[in-house]
Amino acid sequence: MNNNNKIFQFKLVLLGEAAVGKSSLVLRFVRGHFLDYQESTIGAAFLAQTVCLNDTTVKFEIWDTAGQERYHTLAPMYYRGAQAAIVVYDIRSEDSFERAIKWVKELQRQGSPNIVIALAGNKLDLAAKRKVETAEAQQYAEENGLLFMETSAKTSQNVNELFVEIAKKLPKTPTTRPGSGRVAIAPIDNGNTGKKNKCCN
């Protein structure tokens, strides 16, 4: 049977300080648009988008969370069971980078085992006001096994690429991971006529 065109579904969560551009990144990815004054996210928002790789389709169920500390108590409920996370900071803000590092640590400690974490330095279009050097973030990402990209939700630079890289890195085998509840990855056979033929043979 043809193994092409399998669909995999993953839960992805966005974390990071307030106003670093989490919602803007997601909306650029999902809707392809950008607002200069994106309303602040209260609690969290739920969106979905698919990415096509060569022979598979990856569907992301995305939880875009609110950045402010007060909402931190809700965060574990959002990242529980997530197979992927994007931790976002603003390249113009050291504080937001520090906060991103804290999120990474928390995910490594309390997130799903084998969670794929991407670090995104957003607002690359404002690189003139950069405070966080690329090399610094790159090095941190490498030491911690994170994907790393600098992005601009405004110009869309590296936004799709970021999600594609995550999609590539996610395991696409229907295995059960002990301790993380039920399996996240449910391959779905799109060539569904095949099955019927099989029993007729």
Added chain:
Amino acid sequence: MVIKDLSPHNNSLRKKYLDLIDYGNKNPLTVDPNLYQLRKTILLEGLPPETEEEIEDRTKQDGSKCSLRGMIWKILLGVDKIQPDKYIELIEKGPSNRYQKIRKDIGRTFNRDSQFSQAVSQDQLSRCLNAFAHQCEELGYVQGMNAICGTFLYVLPEVEAFQCFYSLLTQCCPNYFTSNISGVNDASKLLDRILEFVDPELYEYLQNRSYHPLLFTPPILSLGTATPPLDELLKLWDFFLAFGFHLNVICTISQILLMRDVLLVHQSPCLLFRSFPELDAPTIINLSIHIIRQLPDDIYDLLVDHPMTSVDLTPFDRDPNNLNSFNGSGEFDNDNDNDNGNQDEEDDDDDDIDDGHNDYFNDNDE
């Protein structure tokens, strides 16, 4: 748009409110029955449309904003003395330690509503939130407060808006803004339970498609301000201020039920909750009253209490491992044959209507 010839009904309704307010001012000893009459009138008749003068006055940032709605909101929030000195004192303290966070949200408050930006300046909003962060350090600033404060600034002059904002957050729903925002968690659980109770079929459908109670934190935490248009929101707030902000949970459920037909044929219905359809306040309020009538007393009591005190919702806790959307194993559009599945457990709802909490609402039929 502008109501030029106020119908006789609107005129007499306006007069009725003014008489009620006047009577209340002259008879402070009977404050409870006075308030009862006011609330009842809000429930049964709503507020009259704004007059031309009120609308014109509102669009000026330095307008007096002495609207009927403003007067009624102040009464319902117990704001009787206006204290400009106190407010000025708070402003003179300068930027609070939350000021940077506040500034980040100022420009994105109701930014798609041109009437709002005409009526409320960013400076007003910034001053008001900063003053609040000074006065109430434990609540400080939480995202979402900007829109709540903005709603008051839209209706009232700055000092009065500040006092109403303070009164709302500290008296009506403090648990939504404490450091662990426990009230929001409680509200999500209650919403979840009540949605299952009033519409088991829809609930089941959502459950199988990435549903999680936390989907509804935005409308809860924003006290409804996350959904336009603002003018309809004001009517919802008339209702909330008269009877309690716990009603926001019920009105959120009403909004979900109004989307029911669309949700039940949508392959990923939970995506639609990112933004609700535009508010239609009268329909939402009617449906909410209908929902409240069905609710068992114990749930209604918890609902009433949850914005103000911690309530014990352990009976409603669900096993986190059963939140099927949250371990990512939710089904998939084309792989899903058991849509109309099993909802046997909750089918004993209808018989059990109890009226203990419906005193105000029963008047509606008369």
